[in-house]
Amino acid sequence: MSDPKNYTIGWICAITSEYVAAQAFLDEVHEGPEYLPAHNKNDYTLGRVGKHNVVISVLPLGLYGTSSATRVAEDMLHNFPNVRIGLMVGIGGGAPSPNHDIRLGDVVVSIPFNGRGGVIQYDFGRTIQGQSFQLTGFLDQPPIILLAAVNGLRARYESEGNRLEEKVNKVLEKKLRLQKKYKRPEQESDRLYQNHIVHPEKSGSSCAIFCGNDSTSLMSRNPRAEDEDSSAVHYGLIASSNQLIKDASVRDRLAAEKGVLCFEMEAAGLMNNFPCLVIRGICDYSDSHKSKEWQGFAAMVAAAYAKDLLCRIVPQKVQSEQSISKILRPRHGHVAEVKDRNTSRLPKSDEKCATKLQILQGHSDLVHSIVFSPNGRLVASGSEDRTVRLWDIDTGSLQHTLKGHSKGVLSVAFSPNSGLIASGSQDRTVRLWDTATGALQQILEGHSFRVDSVAFSPDGRELASGAPASSVRLWGTATGALHQTLKLHSSPVVFSPDGRLVASGYLDYSVKPVTHNFRIWQRSSAHRFNSGHIGGVLSVAFSSDSQLVASGCVDHTVLLCDSTPTGPSSTIYRRTLKGHSDSVLSVAFSPDSRLVASASRDHTIRLWDTSTGTLQHILKGHSSIVLSVAFSPDGRVVASGSYGSVRLWDTATGALNQTLKGLSSPLAFSPDGRLVTLSYLDHTLRVIPARAIYWIQ
Missing domain, CATH: 2.130.10.10 (YVTN repeat-like/Quinoprotein amine dehydrogenase)
Incomplete structure (x- = not known):
C-alpha cells in the first residue's frame, strides 16, 4: 500500500473522461493509500509521471462547479499533506478571436495576462444566448515553479513542435478500448458558427442539418499548415463560473474586452484554495452548438500537455516548495x-x-455568511452544506442546525428582536426560522434565480430578498405574503437604519454600455441614481443616520450620495470615490458615519x-x-x-x-x-x- 506522504503533485479532474485521460498518461500506477481518514469523500488514483509521484482525484459524479472543486481540493490536502504543486486538467470551451486561432483539440494554459492572475471569475444571471453577464474578478496566479516550466516548455514547442496528437495516439495504441471515444474526430466536425447562428436548445437535429454547413453559417478558416501543430497550445486567461456558457455573443465580448481564451466551470473554486495551473483541452466553442464528440480527445490532449509539463520540472525543485497545506x-x-x-x-x-x-465546529462545507443577533447572544452561519447553524456566542455551543434548503445557503439575517432568522439559498427560496426552537416558520418562494441577499426591516415586519440580475422582493414576516416585486432590481439589498428606505442594485438596459445603478425605494415608490457605474453594483450600505448611501462597483469606484434628496437631480449630493484599480467588493460606514471603507480585488x-x-x-x-x-x-x-x-x-x-x-x-x-x-x-x-x-x- 502507498504512503500518502510520498505524493507531491495534486491533479484534479472534473468529469470521468478527464479522469480516464489522466490515468492513461501515468507511467506507473501505484496501489491505493495505506490509510485515509474516515471523513474522506474523494476517489484517488496514485501513480508516477516522469520522476514525480502524483495523486489524481475527480469530482463526484453529477456534482460539478466551483464549490465541488473546492471540496475535492480540501480533502486532497487533508489526506496528502505533502502535495506541493497543483494541476486542474480537463476540457473547456474555446473563445476564438482574430488574435487567437483556437480550434477544437487545442490546449489553453492559464497564465497571468493584463494584470490578471490566469483565471478570472464571472457570473451569469442566465447563461443563454443574448443574456447579460457580470465579471466578478480574478483569482490568484499559478505558482512560479509552474509558470517557469510553462515558459521552458513553450520554448521547446516553438523549436521542435509539441507532437501532442502523436503522444495521444501512442497511448491509445496500448489502450484499444479507449480509441473509439478518445481518438481525434474527423476534422470536418470542427465547425465554428457565426455568433448570430443559434442552435435551438431542444432541437433534435444536428448542427450540420439545422444550422447549415456552408459559408453563410460558418466562419471561414484556412486549414493549418503542414509545419503547424495539429493541436496548438495557447497561453492566457481562462474564465470560470458555476454555470455552463452557451452564448457566442458573450464569448466574443469577453474575448475582445478581457482577452479570455477559454471557459470552464471549476477553476474559480481552486485558485485561492489550491494554487494550481489550469490546463484545458478545447472540446467546443462555448456556444449553442455543443456536442460531446470532441470531449474525449480534448481530455487526452490536455493530459498529454500536463505530462510534458511535469517532466520538465526537476523533482528537487518540487521538494523545495512548501506544501500547499502549510501555506494555507x-x-x-x-x-x-x-x-x-x-x-x-x-x-x-x-x-x-x-x-x-x-x-x-459543525459545517461540512464552505460558509458563505456570518451574522450576529442584535442582542449579541447568538451567531448564525449559512453554508454550502445547505444548513444554517445557530451558536451561543458565550459558550460556543451549537443551539440549532436548521435543515430544509435543497442547495447552499448564501445569506442569513436576524430580525431586530433576534426572534427570527432568514436564510437565502441557491434553491431560489427564502426560509424564516424561529431562533428559540429552530422551527421553520415560512418558506418564501417566487425568485427565479438564487437568493444571495436578505435583510429585515428595522421594525421586523418585512423582509427584503435579492437575487442577482433578477429582482428584489418584499415579504411580510408574519404571514409570508409577498408585498412587492421590483423587477430589474438586484442584490445586494439593505434597509436604512430608520426603516424608511431600502437600497438595491439596479440594471438599466436603456443605454449602452449597460449602466448599473442602484435604487432607493419606499414601498411602491422609488427613485434611481444615475450613478454612471459601468458594471455590477456589488455592495450597498447606509450610514448609521440613514442620510448617506454608498455603493461599490465592478467599475472600481465607490458612489457616495444622499439617501433622500429633496431637490432636482443636479443638486443631489454625490461623490464618486476613485482610486481602486479593480472591483469594489464591500463597503461599510463607521458607526459615527464619518468614514466609509471600501474593500477591493486590488x-x-x-x-x-x-x-x-x-x-x-x-x-x-x-x-x-x-x-x-x-x-x-x-x-x-x-x-x-x-x-x-x-x-x-x-x-x-x-x-x-x-x-x-x-x-x-x-x-x-x-x-x-x-x-x-x-x-x-x-x-x-x-x-x-x-x-x-x-x-x-
Missing part, C-alpha cells in the same frame, strides 16, 4: 497565527467579553472621509482579493477579510495592528466588540475576543 492552514494547535508590532501571542482571557477563543482597503470624499488611508498588506470589511462597534478598528488572512487596522492612523493568519472572509463584529470570522480550510468559525482585537492599542 494555520499552525497545528493554534486558532490563528497572529503577527503584530509587539508580540505573536493572543491573550488567554478577557474580563469584559468572551473569556477565550471559541472554535465553532488587495487594498481604502478609508474615505464622507463629508469631503477625500481619501484618508490606503490599507495595504493583503496578498489576495479583499472580500469583506467591517468596523468595530466603537469605530476604532476596521477588520478586512481576504483568502487566508484577516487584518485589523487602526482607523485613526491606518496602521496595521494584527494579522490573523489561517482566517478568511466572511467576518462580523458582535455588538460588544467580538469578531467572528472563518477558518480558511476546515469550515469552522473562530470567535476572537474583544480584548485580543484591542490588545496592542
Whole structure:
C-alpha cells in the first residue's frame, strides 16, 4: 500500500473522461493509500509521471462547479499533506478571436495576462444566448515553479513542435478500448458558427442539418499548415463560473474586452484554495452548438500537455516548495497565527467579553455568511452544506442546525428582536426560522434565480430578498405574503437604519454600455441614481443616520450620495470615490458615519472621509482579493477579510495592528466588540475576543 506522504503533485479532474485521460498518461500506477481518514469523500488514483509521484482525484459524479472543486481540493490536502504543486486538467470551451486561432483539440494554459492572475471569475444571471453577464474578478496566479516550466516548455514547442496528437495516439495504441471515444474526430466536425447562428436548445437535429454547413453559417478558416501543430497550445486567461456558457455573443465580448481564451466551470473554486495551473483541452466553442464528440480527445490532449509539463520540472525543485497545506492552514494547535508590532501571542482571557477563543465546529462545507443577533447572544452561519447553524456566542455551543434548503445557503439575517432568522439559498427560496426552537416558520418562494441577499426591516415586519440580475422582493414576516416585486432590481439589498428606505442594485438596459445603478425605494415608490457605474453594483450600505448611501462597483469606484434628496437631480449630493484599480467588493460606514471603507480585488482597503470624499488611508498588506470589511462597534478598528488572512487596522492612523493568519472572509463584529470570522480550510468559525482585537492599542 502507498504512503500518502510520498505524493507531491495534486491533479484534479472534473468529469470521468478527464479522469480516464489522466490515468492513461501515468507511467506507473501505484496501489491505493495505506490509510485515509474516515471523513474522506474523494476517489484517488496514485501513480508516477516522469520522476514525480502524483495523486489524481475527480469530482463526484453529477456534482460539478466551483464549490465541488473546492471540496475535492480540501480533502486532497487533508489526506496528502505533502502535495506541493497543483494541476486542474480537463476540457473547456474555446473563445476564438482574430488574435487567437483556437480550434477544437487545442490546449489553453492559464497564465497571468493584463494584470490578471490566469483565471478570472464571472457570473451569469442566465447563461443563454443574448443574456447579460457580470465579471466578478480574478483569482490568484499559478505558482512560479509552474509558470517557469510553462515558459521552458513553450520554448521547446516553438523549436521542435509539441507532437501532442502523436503522444495521444501512442497511448491509445496500448489502450484499444479507449480509441473509439478518445481518438481525434474527423476534422470536418470542427465547425465554428457565426455568433448570430443559434442552435435551438431542444432541437433534435444536428448542427450540420439545422444550422447549415456552408459559408453563410460558418466562419471561414484556412486549414493549418503542414509545419503547424495539429493541436496548438495557447497561453492566457481562462474564465470560470458555476454555470455552463452557451452564448457566442458573450464569448466574443469577453474575448475582445478581457482577452479570455477559454471557459470552464471549476477553476474559480481552486485558485485561492489550491494554487494550481489550469490546463484545458478545447472540446467546443462555448456556444449553442455543443456536442460531446470532441470531449474525449480534448481530455487526452490536455493530459498529454500536463505530462510534458511535469517532466520538465526537476523533482528537487518540487521538494523545495512548501506544501500547499502549510501555506494555507494555520499552525497545528493554534486558532490563528497572529503577527503584530509587539508580540505573536493572543491573550488567554478577557474580563469584559468572551473569556477565550471559541472554535465553532459543525459545517461540512464552505460558509458563505456570518451574522450576529442584535442582542449579541447568538451567531448564525449559512453554508454550502445547505444548513444554517445557530451558536451561543458565550459558550460556543451549537443551539440549532436548521435543515430544509435543497442547495447552499448564501445569506442569513436576524430580525431586530433576534426572534427570527432568514436564510437565502441557491434553491431560489427564502426560509424564516424561529431562533428559540429552530422551527421553520415560512418558506418564501417566487425568485427565479438564487437568493444571495436578505435583510429585515428595522421594525421586523418585512423582509427584503435579492437575487442577482433578477429582482428584489418584499415579504411580510408574519404571514409570508409577498408585498412587492421590483423587477430589474438586484442584490445586494439593505434597509436604512430608520426603516424608511431600502437600497438595491439596479440594471438599466436603456443605454449602452449597460449602466448599473442602484435604487432607493419606499414601498411602491422609488427613485434611481444615475450613478454612471459601468458594471455590477456589488455592495450597498447606509450610514448609521440613514442620510448617506454608498455603493461599490465592478467599475472600481465607490458612489457616495444622499439617501433622500429633496431637490432636482443636479443638486443631489454625490461623490464618486476613485482610486481602486479593480472591483469594489464591500463597503461599510463607521458607526459615527464619518468614514466609509471600501474593500477591493486590488488587495487594498481604502478609508474615505464622507463629508469631503477625500481619501484618508490606503490599507495595504493583503496578498489576495479583499472580500469583506467591517468596523468595530466603537469605530476604532476596521477588520478586512481576504483568502487566508484577516487584518485589523487602526482607523485613526491606518496602521496595521494584527494579522490573523489561517482566517478568511466572511467576518462580523458582535455588538460588544467580538469578531467572528472563518477558518480558511476546515469550515469552522473562530470567535476572537474583544480584548485580543484591542490588545496592542
